[in-house]
Amino acid sequence: MDDALVERIRSDMEYEFARTAPPEGFPAFHDIPTARHTTEEFHRIEAEHLWPRTWVIAGRAEQIPDPGDFFTFDDLGVPLLVVRGTDGEVNCFYNTCQHRGAPVVRGTTGSSRRLRCQYHSWTYEIDGGTLVSVPDERDFVGLDLTERCLPRARCDTYAGFVFVNRDLDAPDLSDWIGPAREMLDPFDGGALREVYRESRVIPCNWKVTAEAFLEVYHFRHIHSHDGVSVLDNRGAAMGLYPNGHSRMITPYSKQNVDRSGMGSWDDWEHLDTAPMPAIGGVPAMVDCTSTAVSLFPNVIIPLGRIGFPINVFWPIDAGTTRLDWIYYAPPPDGADRFDPDDLPDHWRTRRAAYDQIMAEDEMNMGPMQSSMESPALTGMPINYQERRIWHLHEQIDRIIGVENIPAEMRVEQLLEPYVER
Numbered sequence: 427m428d429d430a431l432v433e434r435i436r437s438d439m440e441y442e443f444a445r446t447a448p449p450e451g452f453p454a455f456h457d458i459p460t461a462r463h464t465t466e467e468f469h470r471i472e473a474e475h476l477w478p479r480t481w482v483i484a485g486r487a488e489q490i491p492d493p494g495d496f497f498t499f500d501d502l503g504v505p506l507l508v509v510r511g512t513d514g515e516v517n518c519f520y521n522t523c524q525h526r527g528a529p530v531v532r533g534t535t536g537s538s539r540r541l542r543c544q545y546h547s548w549t550y551e552i553d554g555g556t557l558v559s560v561p562d563e564r565d566f567v568g569l570d571l572t573e574r575c576l577p578r579a580r581c582d583t584y585a586g587f588v589f590v591n592r593d594l595d596a597p598d599l600s601d602w603i604g605p606a607r608e609m610l611d612p613f614d615g616g617a618l619r620e621v622y623r624e625s626r627v628i629p630c631n632w633k634v635t636a637e638a639f640l641e642v643y644h645f646r647h648i649h650s651h652d653g654v655s656v657l658d659n660r661g662a663a664m665g666l667y668p669n670g671h672s673r674m675i676t677p678y679s680k681q682n683v684d685r686s687g688m689g690s691w692d693d694w695e696h697l698d699t700a701p702m703p704a705i706g707g708v709p710a711m712v713d714c715t716s717t718a719v720s721l722f723p724n725v726i727i728p729l730g731r732i733g734f735p736i737n738v739f740w741p742i743d744a745g746t747t748r749l750d751w752i753y754y755a756p757p758p759d760g761a762d763r764f765d766p767d768d769l770p771d772h773w774r775t776r777r778a779a780y781d782q783i784m785a786e787d788e789m790n791m792g793p794m795q796s797s798m799e800s801p802a803l804t805g806m807p808i809n810y811q812e813r814r815i816w817h818l819h820e821q822i823d824r825i826i827g828v829e830n831i832p833a834e835m836r837v838e839q840l841l842e843p844y845v846e847r
Contacts, residue, residue: 427608427609427611427612427708427709428608429709431608432709432711435663435665435675435711436692436711438663438664438665439661439662439663439675439677439691439692442660442661442662442663443660443661448809448810449810452810452844453840453841455807455808455809455816455838455840456805456837456838457804457805457806457807457808458805458806458808458815458816458819458837459804459805459834459835459836459837460798460799460803460804460805460806461834461835462633462819462835462837463631463633463634463795463798464631464744464745464795464798464799465744465835466744467832467835468744468831468835469631469741469743469744471826471830471831472741472822472826473503473741474830475825475826475827475830476723476822476825476826477502477503477592477723477741478502478592478593479591479592479593479596479825480591480593480596480722480723480825481580481589481590481591481596481599481602482501482502482589482590482591482723482724482725483587483588483589483721483725483736483738484497484499484501484506484508484518484581484588484589484590485497485499485508485587485588486586486587486588486620487516487583487586487587487588487616488586488619489535489588490508490509490510490516490588491510492510492537493510493511493512493513493514493539493552494509494510494512494537494538494539494552495509495510495535495536495537496508496509496510496531496535496536496537496538496541496552497534497535498521498531498533498534498535499518499590501740502590502592504520504592505520505521505522505529506518506519506520506521506579506590507519507520507521507530507531507541507576508581508588508590509541509552510552511552511553512539512552512553513553515553516581516582516583516588517552517553517554517555517578517581518578518579518580518581518590519541519550519555519576519577519578519579520576520577520578520579522576522577523543523545523546523548524548524557524574524575524576525543525545525546525548525560525574526545526546528543528544528545528546529543529544530542530543530550530576532544538552539552540552540558540559541555541576546561547559547561548560548561548574550575550576554575555575555576555577555578556571556572556575557571557572557574557575557576558571578594579591579592579594580592580593580594580596580599582598582599582600583599584599584600584603584615585610585611585613585614585615585616586615586616586617586618586754587615602669603669603671603721604667604668604669604671604847605667605668605846605847606667606671606672606673606719606721609673609717609719609729610719610727610729612705612707612708612709613705613708613729613734614705614706614707615754617756618705618733618754618755618756618757619754619755619756619757619762619763619764620752620753620754620763620764620766621733621753621754621755621764621766621769621773621777622752622753622764622766622769622773622777623750623751623752623753623766624750624751624752624781624784625748625749625750626748626749626788627742627746627747627748627749628746628747628748628749628788628791628792629745629746629791629792629795629796630745630746630747630791630792630794630795631741631744631745631747631795632724632739632740632741632747633818633819634747634791634794634795634798635739635747635749635791636720636723636724636726636739636818637815637818638787638790638791639718639720639726639728639737639787640672640674640720640726640812640814640815640818641659641662641674641811641812641814641815642657642659642662642674642676642716642811643659643809643811643812654679654681654682654685655679655681655682656678656679656682656716657676657677657678657679657682657716658676658677658678658679658680658691659676659811661676661677661691662674662675662676662677662811663675663676664813664814665846666813666814666817666841666844666845666846667845667846668845668847669722669821670720670722670723670817670818670820670821670822670824671719671720671721671722672719672720672814672817672818673717673718673719673720674716674717674718674720674814675711675715675716675717675718676715676716677691677692677714677715678691678714678715686714688714693714694709694710694711694713694714694715695710695713695714696710696713696731697713697714697731699731699732701770701772702732702733702755702772702773702776703732703755703756703758703759704731704732704756705731705732705733705756708729708731712729712730712731713731716728717729717730720814720818722818722821723818723821723822723825724738724739724740725737725738732755732756732776733753733754733755733756734753734754734755735751735752735753735754735780736751736752736754737749737750737751737784738750738751738752745795745799747791749784749788751780751784753776753777753780758770813841813844816837816840816841817841817845819837820837820839820840820841823836823837823839824839
């Protein structure tokens with residue numbers, strides 16, 4: 427997030443405030459079919475073609491600091507096992523013994539230099555998943571241990587997060603994140619630690635949840651307090667990245683500018699964050715705007731100099747989602763982690779404030795799903811301010827493969843000329 431990018435964002439905000447219509451030539455979106463959010467058919471298509479073919483966050487590197495340390499991960503619908511190898515690399519295997527299908531490990535976390543199935547003690551090593559020991563091997567006719575390795579999934583790390591991808595032919599994680607790194611690199615994610623986490627099961631499709639964080643068109647209607655909206659959606663500067671990622675930087679409203687003692691919406695200065703330590707090297711713009719990045723398909727990160735939450739959306743079924751938010755920040759002086767059961771008062775205050783924002787969004791999601799499932803709505807018109815939502819849906823279709831989607835459920839590929847590369 428260098429000076430040139432910050433100035434480009436400032437210029438984009440000036441343009442957004444001044445415009446009286448979408449940019450000349452910007453495409454008109456057809457309605458997004460509600461069947462994408464409401465039908466078992468589209469949920470099945472996603473389960474078959476989307477989730478097995480994309481990078482998702484499975485955990486954090488500090489969960490497995492030493493060789494043999496592991497954690498399990500089931501949110502892609504299959505049992506996976508992430509383990510630190512003897513060479514320090516992070517590996518991901520299916521947690522499925524190649525004998526009779528029992529889990530190789532049963533605990534959600536642990537440490538072992540060998541992965542030993544508790545059913546019959548078939549044993550695998552932690553670097554390549556190679557089968558190295560079979561009790562009573564003499565009783566198997568023609569058993570070839572080299573053909574019985576634990577199946578692998580792709581695994582890599584970025585900013586302290588462990589990503590997995592079931593598609594062995596997927597692009598490298600670095601290529602997949604691509605230029606979205608310009609927003610994330612300055613925050614030194616690998617040095618941050620979990621402050622606290624929350625999880626909710628919400629009666630709506632996962633995309634309803636994700637879309638709520640991809641625009642600020644709703645902000646003054648859902649998040650105003652005492653008649654004051656903190657942000658001004660009219661100036662929101664958005665950027666579309668390859669692979670469905672995007673950013674959105676929203677300036678303060680006039681009321682909040684005055685209340686904050688700023689001279690104007692772009693009077694950006696570093697604020698005093700004490701007693702919370704701040705992340706160095708982050709531009710002042712972040713202190714005086716709402717700065718957010720989305721990572722396709724299911725992560726929204728509202729960035730901040732004191733740290734940030736990541737909001738993650740996992741489909742349970744076509745009409746139910748698990749929403750997690752996990753806050754990360756520089757650990758307290760002299761400590762290597764936070765104790766979520768004994769947070770200092772300033773973090774309790776911050777936690778309450780962010781949880782309130784999440785509650786305001788959450789209260790709309792279940793009723794919205796019910797309304798979408800009525801015959802009164804067959805499609806959703808999307809405006810220019812909501813273009814990050816269209817960008818999400820375009821990438822969903824690209825990953826799934828348009829040929830795998832019924833024609834009446836597709837979205838047209840329109841935004842390629844507006845993607846920053």
